[in-house]
Every structure is written in C-alpha cells, then in structure tokens.
Amino acid sequence: MSGVTVRAPAKVNLQLAVGAPRPDGYHDLINVFHAVSLCDDVHAAPADGVTVSVEGPRPGAPAPEVPLDGTNLAVRAAHALAEHVGLPAEVHLTIRKRIPVAGGMAGGSADAAAALLACDALWGTGLPRDELEELAAGLGADVPFALAGGTAVGVGRGDRLTPVLGRGQFHWVFAIAEGGLSTPAVYAECDRLRGAAAGEVTPEPDEALMTALRRGDAKALGRALSNDLQDAALALRPALAQTLAAGVEHGALGAVVSGSGPTCAFLVATPEAGLDLAVALSALGLCRDVKRASGPVPGARLVEDGAAAGRGGRTDRA
Numbered sequence: 001m002s003g004v005t006v007r008a009p010a011k012v013n014l015q016l017a018v019g020a021p022r023p024d025g026y027h028d029l030i031n032v033f034h035a036v037s038l039c040d041d042v043h044a045a046p047a048d049g050v051t052v053s054v055e056g057p058r059p060g061a062p063a064p065e066v067p068l069d070g071t072n073l074a075v076r077a078a079h080a081l082a083e084h085v086g087l088p089a090e091v092h093l094t095i096r097k098r099i100p101v102a103g104g105m106a107g108g109s110a111d112a113a114a115a116l117l118a119c120d121a122l123w124g125t126g127l128p129r130d131e132l133e134e135l136a137a138g139l140g141a142d143v144p145f146a147l148a149g150g151t152a153v154g155v156g157r158g159d160r161l162t163p164v165l166g167r168g169q170f171h172w173v174f175a176i177a178e179g180g181l182s183t184p185a186v187y188a189e190c191d192r193l194r195g196a197a198a199g200e201v202t203p204e205p206d207e208a209l210m211t212a213l214r215r216g217d218a219k220a221l222g223r224a225l226s227n228d229l230q231d232a233a234l235a236l237r238p239a240l241a242q243t244l245a246a247g248v249e250h251g252a253l254g255a256v257v258s259g260s261g262p263t264c265a266f267l268v269a270t271p272e273a274g275l276d277l278a279v280a281l282s283a284l285g286l287c288r289d290v291k292r293a294s295g296p297v298p299g300a301r302l303v304e305d306g307a308a309a310g311r312g313g314r315t316d317r318a
C-alpha cells in the first residue's frame with residue numbers, strides 16, 4: 001500500500017492537578033503525562049481532498065464510534081498542516097483504533113499527532129519540530145504530549161511540556177468502561193463539586209511522585225497516583241468506584257481514573273501481576289474490556305508499513 005503509517009501512544013495521567021477555570025474555557029493544570037504501549041496507527045495515502053476511515057483493533061473488527069466529519073481530530077490536523085504550509089489538503093487517513101474512544105486516554109489527541117507526522121511525511125513538508133509542536137498545541141491540550149511521548153509534566157493548559165527523566169518501565173492494566181465520558185462535562189462537574197472554592201484552587205506539583213519516577217519505584221508511584229478529576233468522574237459514573245476497589249483488592253500497587261475517565265488505570269509490579277489482575281477484572285465483568293500495557297514509550301513515530309493500518313472500515317468525506 002502506498003503512503004506512510006504513524007503510530008501514536010495513549011497516555012495515563014500520573015498526577016492531574018486541576019486549578020481554577022480560565023476565561024478561555026480551560027483549566028490551569030499540573031499534568032504528569034505518561035505514554036503507554038497502547039497505540040493507534042494512522043495511515044496517510046494520496047487522495048483528492050481529505051477523507052478518513054476508521055477500523056477497530058483487528059482487521060475486520062467493527063470501527064469504534066469516531067466522528068468521520070471535519071470534527072475528527074486527525075482530519076483537523078491534516079487541514080491545519082496544509083494551511084500552515086500553503087499546500088492543498090489531499091490525503092486519505094485510515095485510523096486503526098486501539099485506544100478507547102472518549103476513555104480519558106487521549107486517543108483523539110494521539111490520532112491528531114499521528115496525522116500531523118504522517119501528512120508531514122506524505123507531503124514532504126519537513127516541518128521543523130517546534131512548528132509541529134505549535135500546530136499540535138493548536139489542535140488540543142493533550143496533542144503536544146502525544147508527539148513527545150515518554151513521561152512529561154505539562155503546565156498551563158497541560159500543553160507546555162517538560163520531560164521527566166525517570167528510570168525503568170512500569171506495567172499497567174486498564175479497565176475500559178462501556179461508553180465514554182465527555183471531557184468538558186467532567187471538568188464542569190469538578191468545578192461544580194468544588195463550589196465557591198473552584199476559582200481559588202492552585203495546582204501543586206507532587207514531590208513524592210517525582211521522586212518515585214526518578215527512582216523507578218513502582219510501589220511509591222502507586223501510592224502517589226492522583227487525579228483531581230476522579231471525584232467528578234465517579235460522580236458521573238458511580239460504578240467506577242467498584243472497578244477501582246476491585247483492582248486494589250486484586251493486587252494493584254495503585255489505582256486511578258485516567259484523565260477524565262471512564263478508563264481506570266492500575267499500576268502493577270510485574271507483567272505477570274498484570275496478567276493476574278487482567279484475568280480477575282475480566283472475570284468480575286465490571287468493564288467492557290481489559291488491556292495491559294507498559295510505559296514510558298516514545299511519542300508519535302513512523303512505522304514500517306508491514307503493520308500498516310490498512311484500508312476499509314467506515315469511510316466518509318470530511
């Protein structure tokens with residue numbers, strides 16, 4: 001197949017400290033991002049105009065509910081790059097989805113970052129890294145991290161990144177809930193729960209978390225995981241409390257709602273412990289699917305076309 005394929009990772013938030021709402025509709029954050037080995041592939045091929053199709057995790061698997069119109073973040077990324085470099089936007093994007101949709105793991109942002117790199121390669125625009133990062137930030141607060149990968153602290157909207165130099169690999173289990181949660185709705189619920197105090201909160205970095213990352217200490221990292229959006233996600237989806245409790249009961253070192261949810265993330269000591277936990281969570285029937293992954297992994301990157309995203313799936317003009 002002609003064209004190029006870019007793979008981009010999902011993220012879990014190791015710390016998500018949410019500050020006051022801002023006039024631009026965003027919240028000031030301290031957002032410790034961690035990229036994990038659960039990835040979407042975006043294939044870019046020559047076409048007239050911009051079209052997109054989405055496939056499920058396996059060839060022939062049903063495509064998840066991803067918009068196929070101009071609101072699709074990968075489509076927006078293609079248009080943004082074309083406009084930036086003054087070229088006509090001409091690409092067919094095929095997204096192979098593995099990252100849960102509206103799951104709090106920045107799957108749409110991963111697709112946007114992947115589409116940026118894929119179109120840059122397909123069109124030979126060779127955009128400097130800083131310009132790609134600027135375009136990424138314009139597409140969404142989590143998109144720059146999907147380009148960067150690794151582990152990083154994001155401040156401001158979460159898009160001003162500083163890499164965290166940590167040690168070792170961490171092993172994760174993700175409980176994927178049925179259906180998604182709307183990110184703006186979860187932030188709004190967080191403000192509502194905080195009431196009058198919402199305008200006063202200043203997000204603070206967590207030193208214990210940073211020390212755990214520097215030492216590669218999974219036990220300490222498990223204790224330090226935190227998410228200011230968790231109470232809001234639990235208020236909107238009370239059943240998640242049971243999922244989090246079940247993970248801890250079955251050996252997780254730490255349990256946290258990922259981003260705005262509803263995916264629950266469990267840190268485990270070893271891949272074997274991850275398999276045990278995945279089996280236990282599946283047997284309990286508390287979630288739609290269970291995935292295992294490790295991190296940190298690199299950000300969006302070109303891959304050989306052997307593992308390409310493929311053609312087909314739902315297609316529409318965007």
Ligand code: C5P
Nearest residue numbers: 025026027140141142157158183184187
């Ligand atoms: O950046 P992105 O468009 O992906 O963010 C989705 C929504 O999440 C925003 O429209 C906003 O409601 C919320 N958000 C926020 N503060 C942030 C990041 C996201 O309120 N720093």
